Amino acid sequence: xxxxxxxxxxxxxxxxxxxxxxxxxxxxxxxxxxxxxxxxxxxxxxxxxxxxxxxxxxxxxxxxxxxxxxxxxxxxxxxxxxxxxxxxxxxxxxxxxxxxxxxxxxxxxxxxxxxxxxxxxxxxxxxxxxxxxxxxxxxxxxxxxxxxxxxxxxxxxxxxxxxxxxxxxxxxxxxxxxxxxxxxxxxxxxxxxxxxxxxxxxxxxxxxxxxxxxxx
Amino acid sequence: xxxxxxxxxxxxxxxxxxxxxxxxxxxxxxxxxxxxxxxxxxxxxxxxxxxxxxxxxxxxxxxxxxxxxxxxxxxxxxxxxxxxxxxxxxxxxxxxxxxxxxxxxxxxxxxxxxxxxxxxxxxxxxxxxxxxxxxxxxxxxxxxxxxxxxxxxxxxxxxxxxxxxxxxxxxxxxxxxxxxxxxxxxxxxxxxxxxxxxxxxxxxxxxxxxxxxxxx
Numbered sequence: 295x296x297x298x299x300x301x302x303x304x305x306x307x308x309x310x311x312x313x314x315x316x317x318x319x320x321x322x323x324x325x326x327x328x329x330x331x332x333x334x335x336x337x338x339x340x341x342x343x344x345x346x347x348x349x350x351x352x353x354x355x356x357x358x359x360x361x362x363x364x365x366x367x368x369x370x371x372x373x374x375x376x377x378x379x380x381x382x383x384x385x386x387x388x389x390x391x392x393x394x395x396x397x398x399x400x401x402x403x404x405x406x407x408x409x410x411x412x413x414x415x416x417x418x419x420x421x422x423x424x425x426x427x428x429x430x431x432x433x434x435x436x437x438x439x440x441x442x443x444x445x446x447x448x449x450x451x452x453x454x455x456x457x458x459x460x461x462x463x464x465x466x467x468x469x470x471x472x473x474x475x476x477x478x479x480x481x482x483x484x485x486x487x488x489x490x491x492x493x494x495x496x497x498x499x500x501x502x503x504x505x506x507x508x509x510x
Numbered sequence: 511x512x513x514x515x516x517x518x519x520x521x522x523x524x525x526x527x528x529x530x531x532x533x534x535x536x537x538x539x540x541x542x543x544x545x546x547x548x549x550x551x552x553x554x555x556x557x558x559x560x561x562x563x564x565x566x567x568x569x570x571x572x573x574x575x576x577x578x579x580x581x582x583x584x585x586x587x588x589x590x591x592x593x594x595x596x597x598x599x600x601x602x603x604x605x606x607x608x609x610x611x612x613x614x615x616x617x618x619x620x621x622x623x624x625x626x627x628x629x630x631x632x633x634x635x636x637x638x639x640x641x642x643x644x645x646x647x648x649x650x651x652x653x654x655x656x657x658x659x660x661x662x663x664x665x666x667x668x669x670x671x672x673x674x675x676x677x678x679x680x681x682x683x684x685x686x687x688x689x690x691x692x693x694x695x696x697x698x699x700x701x702x703x704x705x706x707x708x709x710x711x712x713x714x715x716x717x718x719x720x721x722x723x724x725x726x
Contacts, residue, residue, distance in 0.1 A: 481706065485701070491664070495690060
């Protein structure tokens with residue numbers, strides 16, 4: 295499948311690499327074409343890897359990943375171009391993190407979420423929030439952690455969620471929990487406020503949530 | 511130990527019963543003495559159970575539990591009386607839930623928390639946030655769910671957290687995660703925004719979080 299990867303930070307690069315490794319063609323997009331990090335990534339990842347602007351990547355992808363800085367995601371997606379996203383699955387991995395005060399806070403929380411903002415701004419994109427609740431290494435390699443643990447997703451379009459589920463399975467995810475429509479992005483993003491406490495406590499980012507349920 | 515239980519809702523009653531069953535003397539407190547639910551509970555729970563006003567319960571307890579409705583906790587604690595709480599462990603189980611709009615939102619979130627508000631309002635109480643991240647039946651009976659799963663706590667006073675840890679162990683909790691100082695209440699309360707998505711999805715409240723970590 296053709297994937298447009300918006301964002302050339304750690305999260306976007308790791309996901310782009312994993313997507314190439316699992317057989318996809320991936321174009322990573324930044325504000326400008328020819329960004330050094332993007333070109334380096336292309337050179338390392340062979341003929342299935344390419345780079346360009348946000349709009350180039352969005353136009354290229356059958357599925358688009360938003361891995362831009364959550365504070366600027368709406369701007370980045372405008373640059374990507376609504377027409378390049380209409381009807382496509384848009385996987386929103388971003389978190390609306392604001393560290394400007396020295397402690398983590400979210401730029402949107404409780405009564406709204408970045409996932410919802412993106413869905414409202416691009417009503418014809420099929421937004422699926424996923425993978426935002428864990429560190430980058432765990433996203434692409436769930437077997438880093440022992441036993442079962444969960445990746446969550448939510449969105450308004452069931453077929454879009456099915457497609458994302460398939461990609462997650464190809465990454466090695468076994469337990470994939472659909473938490474509902476895009477409003478559930480509020481909870482998925484709010485998990486970061488908890489995650490940051492654990493991150494301060496534990497020696498590294500190699501942890502994740504598992505939902506334990508009474509099974510009978 | 512003598513426990514003052516503020517709140518006569520399901521959460522407070524279940525915890526009060528468990529505390530009596532594990533050997534403590536418990537006085538439950540409500541806005542008025544002689545509230546029917548409180549008197550019924552006392553009649554069912556034998557000589558270690560008693561009831562009174564918020565102030566009666568707070569004065570009685572060496573440890574105080576706040577299980578009042580989170581929207582009204584600060585008012586209830588004022589009625590309990592600062593002098594009755596000074597120097598004591600105050601276990602804050604409440605969540606600042608607001609369902610008035612038809613969907614769950616928190617009355618405080620992201621940049622502050624109920625746990626912090628309580629600690630600020632009663633600086634000489636030793637506030638420990640705990641048990642707010644799960645349903646009432648799981649709080650008092652962790653073995654309802656299979657395998658390991660976690661209860662969290664946070665607060666500024668280590669000895670207070672140690673005392674709460676001991677009580678949690680007596681309830682059957684094996685995995686107790688200290689998430690930091692009282693600021694970590696932001697994350698613990700924000701978990702409710704996620705919990706509500708799961709609650710809508712699952713058939714009952716019998717689920718909980720487990721943090722899975724890379725152990726080597």
